[in-house]
Amino acid sequence: MTTTTRSSAKEHGNSAKDEAPPASKAKPGSKHKVEEGANSPEPKRPKKSDEKEQKTIEETIGGSEQAKQEKQAEQKEQQEERARDAEKEDGTEAKEEADTGDAEESREDAKDIPSSILEKGIIYFFFRGRVGIDEPSDVDEIARSYIILRPIAKDAKLGSGPIGDAGNSRVCVVPKKVLPKTGKDKWISFVEKTGASFNELKEEFLKSNDYETKTAGTRHSPAATPVAEGVYAITTTGKDSHLAYILTLPDKLGEVQKEIGLKEKGSFIISTRNPQYEAPQNARLPKGPEYPNEVLDEFRSLRWAPTQPSHLDYVNTQFLLVGESSGIDKALEPQKNDVKEGKNEPAEELEQLEEEDAQRMKDLNSDDSARIFADLQADAGDYPKLPTTF
Template sequence: MDVQTTAKVVVLHVATEKDRQATRVNKKKVDNRLLFGYGGHWYVPGERDQEVEMEQGEEVINTPDVEIQERGDIYFFYRPKVNTEEPHSSHDVQKLYIVLRPQSGETSTQLKQQEKEPPATTQAIQEEEEEVNIEKNLLLRLIIMGRKSLPDPAKRSRPFWGFVELVTTKIQDVKDALKEEEYDTKTRGHRHKPAARALGEGVYRILRHNNKSKKMHTHLVYKLEFPSEQADDQPQEDLNVEREASFVIQIKNPIQAKKQAGGQFSGLQRKKKATFPAHLQGQFGQLSYHAADPPDFLNYEGCEFLLISASDEIQEELGLEIQEDASCSDLVDTFGETASADALFRGIWV
């Protein structure tokens, strides 16, 4: 599922100034290199322009305003409500989960918290941080969406709140969070919490967007590989999990815990909020929100964020062509015995 992002460069043609003037010039980015296109060819600018031969599976950005901060795999799960064995609609859903598995980015090493409840002082927090090389080692972020769905693409001004429930380097930790559970209560007796069901699998990117007309912001974009386009998409449609989508993502300042205007959400309790190290907390200043730059913000349990629907056409909006690989399912290989995959492959409620 890894996406190859390195272009093979071969000298095929030396462009003249006359060629440049006679032909419309296009621009795009490949692996953070700005390329110029004219005469049906793409070139690296320089004294002797080198034509770039684009390889299959290569990722292309057609605008210099967009930079890729992080690449990885994305998995979607839903959990039915307690004692609901056969859900039929979103009304039967208790939680919507997102799992992000970063695999590469602007830097190969990211920082994550080492324990669930950080010590009281900033100095101690920094000492308890752990470095993870995401290109060599596993890192998983388990996210819960507060409204039990993704934002509606038709309502682009309405933010949806979510938070990071778990950050781990162990697959079993996520499996434990998704598995079924039996328990007893004094008032309602025996209760059964069904296991989560796999809903979608694909690839994601976190992007830095330096739009001239707006303040710098970040996007979380994804493109599904499963279910296939030929399958039904009943649960995906009900939970607003489109085949591809782009969201503006904003990280909430845990210190300024003001309630969103209009009472849209109250956020996590104080003891469950993230405690960011000084170099991340300092980026907020007096602001209530900050772009997900760097993505390391998401490596701290209790990190709260807003997703605002931007588009369901990534290439049209951001000039990014994401190459997916539907040859096999990493989700099933990783979580298959924990989460039913009928919704993933058949697009039906289970």
């Protein structure tokens, strides 16, 4: 390729063989020596600024083309890098989706579901030790019990994997240390949290908490301890509503489960308190539920009404749990209209749901505690293990 110096020399009539002196010797204002046999003195070397202006068309086009190619190569590399990042993110999301799962699946015989089942889903039983007691050694060291309800669609069945977070979990508080066992046990309980995500359960319910008091200084509220997991149904028998359950975990009831008042299959009569009447003095809450008028109208003039699932979707709903020593037979009694229409029996529905739940929980882990916390998308290592003995 010709240089700008040679192009300049050619323009002055010099031979193409003539060479310009090195730039280091071409001092400003000095003349070049005339070589022997030369016809004319050699011209001054142009300044660097002139060199840029005197580039040939070939050089200009070549430089632009090279810059263009370099830019294209850089853009291609950036695109490939973005594609790799996107693929990595997709893989992470896919893994998270596989880990969190959604075990709810539609079923073909949805029309055969009995009308007496108002709601069904997964039920978890927890308790929390008294302040400063992380591992209670007997019932007296338990502060209170909890029931977590995670509803699923009435026409759904359970497939494999974790139940999945639908953001519809409820935390119900049983102020007593144990659950009601017979008809003589009547506990007023309340809804502490509704529409909860699993993350909210972890941050606001499951974990331990340290807090300051004016008189006793720092107090430690222990983490919630899992007691059992299973399936449930809120049913109606016409006159009453019932909360029936069948336990999946643990496989065999231990001392703790029996002391808490759990059975392999159990139920409670459940009624909602009308907030338009004053609550008993020992069961008053700072604030009542904010029911809309259509819910308030359901109570009519009754102080207590059969619980509807919608009642449990309001924080501070108070409900009465009455023990049923007869098990779940009464709660799952078939209704005449359902029998007439050939629908499935409520007991068969709940038992089938428990079988599906047992299979999916078995696949989650080999440890009962890890299974429960995996289902709630929490790390079992951060919480107490499911106890069977004190």
